[in-house]
Amino acid sequence: MVRMRRRAKPPGVQLGVALLGLVALSAGYLALMRATLDYSRLEEGTTASDRDEIYLVLHTGMLVLALITGFAAGKWLNGMGAAYATLFAVFLAVFMVTAQVGSYELACGGQNDLIRHWAC
Numbered sequence: 001m002v003r004m005r006r007r008a009k010p011p012g013v014q015l016g017v018a019l020l021g022l023v024a025l026s027a028g029y030l031a032l033m034r035a036t037l038d039y040s041r042l043e044e045g046t047t048a049s050d051r052d053e054i055y056l057v058l059h060t061g062m063l064v065l066a067l068i069t070g071f072a073a074g075k076w077l078n079g080m081g082a083a084y085a086t087l088f089a090v091f092l093a094v095f096m097v098t099a100q101v102g103s104y105e106l107a108c109g110g111q112n113d114l115i116r117h118w119a120c
Helices: 011-035 048-077 081-108
Strands: none
Touching: 011 048, 011 081, 048 081
C-alpha cells in the first residue's frame, strides 16, 4: 500500500493559522464569561451550585473545543494534530487562569464585573 505524504503548509501559514486559532479561542472564552456574568452574582437568585455547574460546563467545553480545533488545524497544516491540540489546550488553560486571577485582582482594586463578579 502506497501512502501519500502530506506536504506541510508554509511556516507563515502555520503561524497565521495558529495565532488566529488562539485569538479566536481566547475571544470566545471572554465572550462566554461576559455572557454568563449574571450567574456569578449570587444575590440575584442564582445559587452557588448553579454558578459552579455553568462554569464547569463552560471551561470544560472550551478546553474540549481547543483540543478539537487544534487537532483539526494541526492535521490540515502539517499532519501534527496532537501537537497543535496540546498547544491550543495548554494556551487556553493558561489564558483562563490568567483571566480569572487578573479579574479578581482588578475587582479587589475597584473594577469588578469585567468577566465575573467577585467578592473580595
